[in-house]
Amino acid sequence: MDSANPFLPLSSLRFRFPSPLVLLGFCLAIALMLPLLYVAFSAMTADPAVWRRLWATRVPELFLNTFSLSLGVAVINLTLGVSLAWILTRYTFVGSKIWDWLLILPLSIPSYVLAYTYTYLLKRGGTLEQVWQTIAGPEAVFFSPFSFAGAVLVLALNTFPFVYLLARSALKNFNISFEEVARTTGADRVTTFFRVSLPLIRPSLIAGLFLAILYVASDFGAVSLLRFQTFTYAVYQQMTGRFDNTAATCLSLILVACAFVFLFGERWFRQRSRFYQTTSRYRKPVPQPCRPLTALLFTGYLLLVFGAAFGLPVLLLIQWTVKAASAGEISHVFIGYVWNSISLSGITATAAVICGIPLAYLACRRQTWASTFCVQGAYTGYILPGPVAALAVLVLVSQTVPQLYGTILVLLMAYLVHFLPAALQGMESTLQQLTPNLEEAARSLGARSLRTFFHVTLPLVRGGFLSAWILVFVQCMKELPASLLLRPVGFDTLAVRIWLEASEELYQLAAPPALLIVVITIPVVLLLMRKDRT
Amino acid sequence: MKQRIRRNRPAILLRHVLLFLVAALAFLSWVFAGDTLVVYSGRAERLIQPVLDAFQAESGINVQMLTADSTALINRLQMEGARTPADVLITNDAGTLERARELQLLQTTTIPDLATTIPSRFRAPDNSWIGLSGRIWVIVYNTTMVRPGDISSILDLADPQWKGKIAIPSAGSVYLQTGVSVIRAVKGDEVTTAFLRGLKDNAGSFVYGKNRQIVAAVARGEVAAGLVNHYYINRHLAKHPDAPIAPLLTDQEDQGMGVVLNAAGVGITAQTKRLAPAQALVRFLISPKGQRMFANVNKEYPLNPHVTAAPELLPLQSFQVALVPLSRLAQLRNPTMTVIEDVGLR
Numbered sequence: 001m002d003s004a005n006p007f008l009p010l011s012s013l014r015f016r017f018p019s020p021l022v023l024l025g026f027c028l029a030i031a032l033m034l035p036l037l038y039v040a041f042s043a044m045t046a047d048p049a050v051w052r053r054l055w056a057t058r059v060p061e062l063f064l065n066t067f068s069l070s071l072g073v074a075v076i077n078l079t080l081g082v083s084l085a086w087i088l089t090r091y092t093f094v095g096s097k098i099w100d101w102l103l104i105l106p107l108s109i110p111s112y113v114l115a116y117t118y119t120y121l122l123k124r125g126g127t128l129e130q131v132w133q134t135i136a137g138p139e140a141v142f143f144s145p146f147s148f149a150g151a152v153l154v155l156a157l158n159t160f161p162f163v164y165l166l167a168r169s170a171l172k173n174f175n176i177s178f179e180e181v182a183r184t185t186g187a188d189r190v191t192t193f194f195r196v197s198l199p200l201i202r203p204s205l206i207a208g209l210f211l212a213i214l215y216v217a218s219d220f221g222a223v224s225l226l227r228f229q230t231f232t233y234a235v236y237q238q239m240t241g242r243f244d245n246t247a248a249t250c251l252s253l254i255l256v257a258c259a260f261v262f263l264f265g266e267r268w269f270r271q272r273s274r275f276y277q278t279t280s281r282y283r284k285p286v287p288q289p290c291r292p293l294t295a296l297l298f299t300g301y302l303l304l305v306f307g308a309a310f311g312l313p314v315l316l317l318i319q320w321t322v323k324a325a326s327a328g329e330i331s332h333v334f335i336g337y338v339w340n341s342i343s344l345s346g347i348t349a350t351a352a353v354i355c356g357i358p359l360a361y362l363a364c365r366r367q368t369w370a371s372t373f374c375v376q377g378a379y380t381g382y383i384l385p386g387p388v389a390a391l392a393v394l395v396l397v398s399q400t401v402p403q404l405y406g407t408i409l410v411l412l413m414a415y416l417v418h419f420l421p422a423a424l425q426g427m428e429s430t431l432q433q434l435t436p437n438l439e440e441a442a443r444s445l446g447a448r449s450l451r452t453f454f455h456v457t458l459p460l461v462r463g464g465f466l467s468a469w470i471l472v473f474v475q476c477m478k479e480l481p482a483s484l485l486l487r488p489v490g491f492d493t494l495a496v497r498i499w500l501e502a503s504e505e506l507y508q509l510a511a512p513p514a515l516l517i518v519v520i521t522i523p524v525v526l527l528l529m530r531k532d533r534t
Numbered sequence: 535m536k537q538r539i540r541r542n543r544p545a546i547l548l549r550h551v552l553l554f555l556v557a558a559l560a561f562l563s564w565v566f567a568g569d570t571l572v573v574y575s576g577r578a579e580r581l582i583q584p585v586l587d588a589f590q591a592e593s594g595i596n597v598q599m600l601t602a603d604s605t606a607l608i609n610r611l612q613m614e615g616a617r618t619p620a621d622v623l624i625t626n627d628a629g630t631l632e633r634a635r636e637l638q639l640l641q642t643t644t645i646p647d648l649a650t651t652i653p654s655r656f657r658a659p660d661n662s663w664i665g666l667s668g669r670i671w672v673i674v675y676n677t678t679m680v681r682p683g684d685i686s687s688i689l690d691l692a693d694p695q696w697k698g699k700i701a702i703p704s705a706g707s708v709y710l711q712t713g714v715s716v717i718r719a720v721k722g723d724e725v726t727t728a729f730l731r732g733l734k735d736n737a738g739s740f741v742y743g744k745n746r747q748i749v750a751a752v753a754r755g756e757v758a759a760g761l762v763n764h765y766y767i768n769r770h771l772a773k774h775p776d777a778p779i780a781p782l783l784t785d786q787e788d789q790g791m792g793v794v795l796n797a798a799g800v801g802i803t804a805q806t807k808r809l810a811p812a813q814a815l816v817r818f819l820i821s822p823k824g825q826r827m828f829a830n831v832n833k834e835y836p837l838n839p840h841v842t843a844a845p846e847l848l849p850l851q852s853f854q855v856a857l858v859p860l861s862r863l864a865q866l867r868n869p870t871m872t873v874i875e876d877v878g879l880r
């Protein structure tokens with residue numbers, strides 16, 4: 001039939017693509033969504049008495065705690081992020097270029113590692129309290145790490161780079177003319193900042209805050225070590241403290257529902273507040289040199305933030321690791337944990353990229369309702385906090401194929417549900433940049449679809465897929481709650497070791513794995529940022 | 535030539551991936567092969583690892599351990615069913631062990647000298663679990679703030695005079711759950727609920743996830759007294775010999791309730807395929823050497839009467855212990871949780 005019409009448009013070739021692709025994508029999406037659907041189902045069919053008890057005793061407190069924690073972190077993040085971005089985009093002084101890089105590094109410390117260094121720093125009679133007492137008198141007490149203030153501090157120090165990075169790029173691409181107009185009409189610097197600049201970078205700030213809050217609400221590591229009751233931590237406690245998982249599924253459902261509301265709220269807000277560059281008179285802001293005293297003040301401030309979020313914790317880790325090494329505490333057992341972490345993360349990353357290929361392909365090359373469904377379905381894992389993902393997989397497996405429970409496959413499934421979205425995001429954007437013309441050309445020359453994929457598409461998107469692999473690998477290395485709940489015997493990962501030792505306050509034993517994770521994560525964080533920048 | 539290399543690259547990449555997967559799978563099967571005894575342990579690794587190491591050195595049997603919360607381990611055993619890799623279960627709470635027995639996760643342990651080594655009240659009726667060490671739930675008080683005569687019963691802590699002066703464990707604590715179970719069994723739900731209400735009001739924000747923090751708060755004088763397992767007091771005193779703290783054993787009057795005693799213990803799983811090594815481990819744990827390591831390291835009471843407790847402890851025979859059998863703790867547990875949550879303890 002084709003030969004009858006030599007002018008068949010190339011785009012109609014899509015009908016010849018095998019529908020197995022759609023089928024495969026469909027199966028993957030279902031597999032990824034099933035755990036969540038199952039949790040929702042079992043929560044909704046739970047005994048009303050369980051719901052009543054939870055509403056009466058746990059839910060209000062958890063709401064209040066999760067909300068106030070997010071709010072506290074958001075306030076500190078805004079203050080730190082905006083002020084740091086302002087200093088580094090509007091002024092230039094000795095060393096101001098290096099700070100651009102240094103302020104990203106806090107992202108390489110997992111929340112539970114930061115939390116555990118702070119349980120040491122903030123403990124009664126600890127280092128910080130001693131310093132504080134020399135300033136404020138011997139009776140002064142510092143706040144306890146196991147408190148609201150402690151949780152806010154640790155999580156804010158862990159997440160402020162999100163806000164800082166987005167504020168920085170917004171301030172950097174800012175049209176300085178707006179500020180200049182404000183200044184010429186007589187507004188002083190402070191007024192200009194609050195009335196002109198800040199409102200204009202609001203969309204970026206919201207996006208940064210959104211990321212930070214999602215991180216805080218789904219964080220397990222820090223809140224569990226600081227024993228601050230949030231929804232995510234409560235799900236874990238219900239799972240490990242009760243003989244049935246009903247209450248845990250109920251709390252999970254509430255948490256996921258909140259996350260969805262939050263997600264759509266953010267979309268809606270972003271669509272409403274979008275600013276466009278309408279004038280062609282765009283001028284980049286030029287950083288101004290500043291006086292030595294101001295420069296000193298700025299450097300002091302930067303040092304303080306950086307030291308608190310990265311420098312001090314890492315120094316502590318190094319010190320403890322050296323002590324542990326000289327005490328002979330790093331043995332072949334430790335190497336075993338390293339291998340567990342690396343092999344698990346490697347397998348997961350590979351599986352995530354392989355599963356991501358059909359989904360990314362569907363997202364970029366077929367925009368039908370079915371493919372949209374598949375892709376959105378695969379993204380649901382994005383908002384699942386770790387314990388919920390673990391619970392979802394656990395409940396599903398125990399009801400359907402209990403034979404799998406306790407094997408490595410269950411853990412891999414939880415990892416995949418949790419981390420595939422991260423891989424998919426990167427792969428989708430890589431594939432998007434590749435014009436379909438190349439594939440169509442190969443197809444028109446007679447190559448089958450698989451051959452086209454392996455010989456045309458894959459070599460061209462390899463870089464993007466590789467960074468997706470690395471991203472998942474690193475996320476898996478840091479993953480804590482699912483590993484803790486689902487690991488098979490003999491599969492303690494580095495993250496699990498850190499958490500187990502840190503909850504016994506064996507600082508020295510937790511340090512080597514923690515330091516290793518930070519060291520592995522740093523280049524990846526820097527790599528991703530460099531890519532982001534160019 | 536160059537063209538050809540380029541064309542093959544994806545294939546090479548794929549091959550690397552496959553090789554990696556094969557290697558990983560080979561590693562996994564290597565891990566699960568072999569005659570390694572698998573222990574599920576709810577006890578802090580720091581306390582149990584040296585004991586298992588000693589057993590391994592003595593017997594030549596390799597031991598692998600999975601550490602998690604006791605309750606989570608029971609859930610896990612139940613879900614794994616016949617396929618569980620676990621041979622031995624060790625927990626810090628007799629209630630959890632009894633729960634495992636009810637779920638038929640454990641099997642009767644037949645060791646010849648069991649009856650003469652561990653008294654029957656520290657064992658399951660059918661010997662499916664065996665107590666190894668005893669821990670009592672006591673009041674730790676600050677000696678500069680409280681006189682021992684001020685408190686005679688644990689229920690006194692609910693008295694309004696202690697408002698803002700006591701520290702208690704959080705609702706998730708197994709020790710609290712066991713303690714409340716015993717009080718419920720002896721005094722009934724009404725008295726227990728009133729007691730918990732008072733406790734909650736008096737403790738205010740002094741609710742801690744770890745016993746260690748309660749002892750520290752009492753030692754600093756932030757609160758006058760707190761509820762803890764006895765060995766946390768000894769542990770604190772070992773580090774800070776001058777700390778003004780002491781244990782107070784409650785309900786010691788004639789016909790009184792006595793202190794709450796819980797036991798850490800061990801059971802062999804119903805599904806084990808390595809019965810002989812599992813029995814060897816249990817025998818080691820009840821032997822004088824194993825008992826000394828298991829109990830005395832943590833200043834708990836060895837339940838083998840031939841082994842003497844650490845010298846700083848009051849002898850087990852010198853005080854009254856609540857007569858609620860350890861094996862009843864399991865059936866008390868879930869209603870106890872409901873009572874605790876209804877009162878609104880955190």
